[in-house]
Amino acid sequence: MADLLLVALGCGLSAAFLLLLLAGLSVYLLWRKRQAQILYRGLIPTTPTIPRCTTPVLQTSQTSQNGSYGTGDVPFIVPPRFKTASQMKEKREGGEDAEEWEHHPDLHTQRGSLTVGSWFPLGRLRPDLYQLPEEPGEWALPNGTAVRLWFALRYQDEREQLVVSLLRAANLPSWCQGNITLVKLQLLPSEERRHRQAKAKLKGCHPTFNDSFVFQVSNSCVDQCSVHMSLFTVEQRKHHLIGQILIPLRPTELKEAAGKVQWRDLDNESDQPLSKNGDIQVSLNYNPSLHRLTVVVLRARGLQCGSDAGVCVQVSLKIHTQVVRNKWTTVSKGINPSFNERLTFRLLPMQLDTGCLSLELQQPFTKEPVSLGVVVIGPFMYARGRELDHWNDMVSKPQELVREWHTLGMASSLTIMHQV
Template structure:
């Protein structure tokens, strides 16, 4: 009968390890193959393929001392989406270098919920690198305006407005993908009256827990006085067409740039914030005390939600609603009574 030679178990083990090593080499040579037993190599990452140049080299700020915002805008007609890429700030004033920078984006006039981005570092040129998507139809997008408000947050949580950019989308969507730089509009940039009737500076603050709306008429400038009488401000709180409350300030001295700093408070429930508005009337009272002749009207301003206001007037109201317990100051141009 045939004779079988006994094999050593150690040799069998060595042969199995040798076969596995050969399989491994074969797999490494053909990484796309799926006929593997125990080894599943993925490969190595080539870091050179993923190296990103520094943001300073891609979007270096243009020369100048003004604080600038770097962003890009693109509209996708297939899905009716507006893509806004927020990149960085440039030439930030030194007093804000150590603070946290926040940016709030809205698409006026319909968007009431702000999109917020936080800078990834501090310093004179903080970076964001965030992308936001706004769902808006192709019919409405040319009539919309992108509002970008830059805020500085201190260590104690207090916020300060650095400036804002209002970017009308009409005529700008054809430059999709191009990096845009825009100067921030600050209070210092508004020293020239924005209307022929003059400007008024208003501070608004709403307290949800107290259900109270606080209004401070700070000052006015560039008024076109009609008489030598003083100037006062009448503020009326309205809900729809109903006048809820009317209050007046004291009569300031007769000058083109009167100073008021007059505070008024109104009771307003939270559910009426989208239905109420404030109407400001700058008046010159008559010298005749008979009361028959009405005061001379210098200009009118309405602050409120989308139902009543547009542009900066709407933005001021929405900033007040979205930052409760914090005063929001802004200059507004006076209009004619309608």
């Protein structure tokens, strides 16, 4: 019995000792945790200090005195806010940053640009390429029906760039009042196959453009180039040529002009005397390898019909006196209709001396189409003058579309001539 009591007493003392040990260990851990929190709070200040900004750019690299990259603090500087001229002057006159502003006086012009290394800005704009010349106080309108175009030319020798500023046009025909106006610019002969285009800001007979174009021209070939401008009005998605100008580039005149406003009256093809029955403009091309004759019917002018009458062009390919194929354009209205349609025919090279094209303008909205005029373009067997020259130019220039105006004649007189 006494042994059992001794065993029970020993177990109780052991359990009490373990409880006291656990309680002491818990108190010690809580005390260490509290001390750690107090130490951590002392390391981080509640109000961090931000260094005063001393330079308006961000330096991306910093080297130590011995030339190697250090392990110290990495400088991170926030650009300042925009300041007035007086504040900038005070900053430059005194203080610790005066020397820096003397070494880099153009720092205030670089604000907003990212810099790398030592003061090399990235992504700067060149406003001189987009600066338009000052407009004159009064725009003198041309006399009569001439269409005038205002522009300015400026050549930059150091960059070998020609800046063409297109300002405005005036005195367009009244029927252009509600149409869109375009100007196409070309640098000849280097950019003969491509053009730049400017669209008027508003519709009307006195459109304004205020647009600039930059052409790359070498100093050695400036005097060999010319600027070609063509003014169009767009009606129902069809481009009508109003006029054009060709400006030869001469170094002496470019220096004298130096971006000053100039004006020219456009050369208008409609100023040429019209024939009795009107005229038609056609482009021709012959590809001998494909045996393909291409006819582009562009437009007509001065037709003897009403302004609301619809007209079309019948294009016939003839071999000797036999009609091989007939094709028609779509119907267009007006006394100066525009077609801009391409028609193709198959013609063998051996048939170039025996074939011809007959183009006849017709009014199709009747029982029998009314002929307004006809022209025959072909070799010496069928044509003379301009029509013969157009055919010969087409044969000699297989890589080009040869364009020409032709006078319309009466169908009966041409039929009698061919029969003879």
